[in-house]
Amino acid sequence: MAVNLLKPEDMIAALPESITNLLYSDNPPWTHWGCCIHCRKFLSYNEYTILGRTRKFKIHCDCEIEHDRQQKIIEERRKKTLEVQKVFSRLNLIPDSLLNAGFKNFQTRPGSEKCYDIAKDFYRNFENEQMGYVFFGTPGNGKSHLSRAVQRSLDADGYPTLFLDWPKISDLARKAIKDEKINIGAIVKAAIDVDLLVLDDIGTGHLTDYEFKTVAFPIINGRQGKKTLFTSNLSPDRLEEWFARDKDNRPLDVDGRCIDRIIGSCKFVLNKATSYRRERARIIE
Ligand SMILES: [Zn+2]
Numbered sequence: 424m425a426v427n428l429l430k431p432e433d434m435i436a437a438l439p440e441s442i443t444n445l446l447y448s449d450n451p452p453w454t455h456w457g458c459c460i461h462c463r464k465f466l467s468y469n470e471y472t473i474l475g476r477t478r479k480f481k482i483h484c485d486c487e488i489e490h491d492r493q494q495k496i497i498e499e500r501r502k503k504t505l506e507v508q509k510v511f512s513r514l515n516l517i518p519d520s521l522l523n524a525g526f527k528n529f530q531t532r533p534g535s536e537k538c539y540d541i542a543k544d545f546y547r548n549f550e551n552e553q554m555g556y557v558f559f560g561t562p563g564n565g566k567s568h569l570s571r572a573v574q575r576s577l578d579a580d581g582y583p584t585l586f587l588d589w590p591k592i593s594d595l596a597r598k599a600i601k602d603e604k605i606n607i608g609a610i611v612k613a614a615i616d617v618d619l620l621v622l623d624d625i626g627t628g629h630l631t632d633y634e635f636k637t638v639a640f641p642i643i644n645g646r647q648g649k650k651t652l653f654t655s656n657l658s659p660d661r662l663e664e665w666f667a668r669d670k671d672n673r674p675l676d677v678d679g680r681c682i683d684r685i686i687g688s689c690k691f692v693l694n695k696a697t698s699y700r701r702e703r704a705r706i707i708e
Contacts, residue, residue, distance in 0.1 A: 451479065461486035500618070503583035507613045510606070516591050517571070521623075524571040534695035535565050541692055542569040545652075546576050549619070555651040557685060559658060560694035566654040570621045573652060577619050584619040590627050596638045597631075607637055615645030619652070626657035629670035639666070643681045647688055659691055 455465040461484065468479035526546075531539055538558055545552055558566035571586055578584045592610070599605040614620050622642070630639060655662055663682040669675055676682075 456481050459484035459486055461490060497581065500581050500583055503616060503618075504581070507583055507585060507617055510609045510613045511585070514595070514610075516588055516595075517586050518567075518588050518591075518623075521567055521571045521586070524568040525575055526569075526572045529565065529568055529572060532565070532696045534697065535569075538566065538569055538692055538694040538696070542573050546573045549577060549582070549650070552650055555649075555653070555689040557653040557655060557659070557662075557689045557691045558694050559655045559662075559691060561697055562656045564694050564696040566694050567623050570623060570652045570654050574619060574621045582619060583617045584621075585614055585617045586621040586623065587614060589622060589624045592638060593628065593630075593634050596634050599637075600633070611638060611641050611645075614642045615649075619650055620646060621652045621654075623654050624656070625653050626655040626662050626665045630665060630675060631669055632673070632675060635666070635669075635675045640676070640681060643684050647684055649688070651689065653685065653689060659686070 455467050457466045458464070459466060464484055464486075466484055467482055469482050470477055470479055472478075526539075526543060529539065541556060542558075545556065558570065560566060574584045574586045587610075595605060595610070596607055599607040614622075620642070657665060659682070662685075663679055666676040666681040667674065667679070668677070
């Protein structure tokens with residue numbers, strides 16, 4: 424026997440006109456219009472009187488508004504990450520020794536505890552952190568490892584991040600002069616856009632006028648107000664000198680624009696640990 428099923432629209436059509444008018448009215452008689460799918464709270468209306476007519480407007484739950492806001496943030500992050508990956512997929516800008524560096528495989532040594540704690544806290548409180556850090560001290564004492572650990576952890580959490588090794592990026596900038604396939608502008612843009620940038624080993628070698636103008640200044644200037652981790656073997660004073668002049672003592676940034684911006688957006692942390700490589704070498708002796 425065929426069952427005569429009514430479609431929803433037929434059901435509504437079957438209702439008396441007084442009720443269907445209410446259904447389509449802007450001003451329904453009920454006090455709640457639904458229930459929040461997150462917290463199950465009943466959702467009510469706000470009433471406004473416009474041109475002598477009282478109208479009801481749905482009040483959305485804070486959960487829903489917060490949910491939409493979070494979704495938007497996640498979507499933005501995903502988009503940015505994809506853009507960064509597009510630029511960097513063919514470039515190798517992370518030293519092999521740091522590819523798998525994380526918090527778990529960091530070997531704490533006397534003098535590196537403070538740096539370790541700061542890096543870990545920075546990762547845990549990333550959303551609320553207001554400033555970045557410059558980790559400086561002896562080469563090979565774990566500064567880069569910890570910065571890479573922060574960057575990898577945030578990357579795993581879905582944040583757009585980038586780890587740039589300064590010697591590699593300056594090398595790439597030089598090659599870009601002759602090789603038009605290297606889009607240094609896109610790299611600089613990505614370095615500015617990401618939520619966290621690690622600029623590793625800044626102060627290595629000599630800065631050239633070209634590197635200063637195309638890479639160093641645009642990135643450091645563009646990251647004002649954003650969180651950046653720098654690592655350097657140089658003290659703040661020597662880092663300032665590094666930015667100020669090239670190897671032939673010609674002026675680059677004598678006004679200290681780069682160092683001023685770094686000081687303005689980062690705290691300096693001296694990592695007192697001695698070189699892991701040297702310690703290891705001593706053991707082998
Ligand atoms: Zn809710």
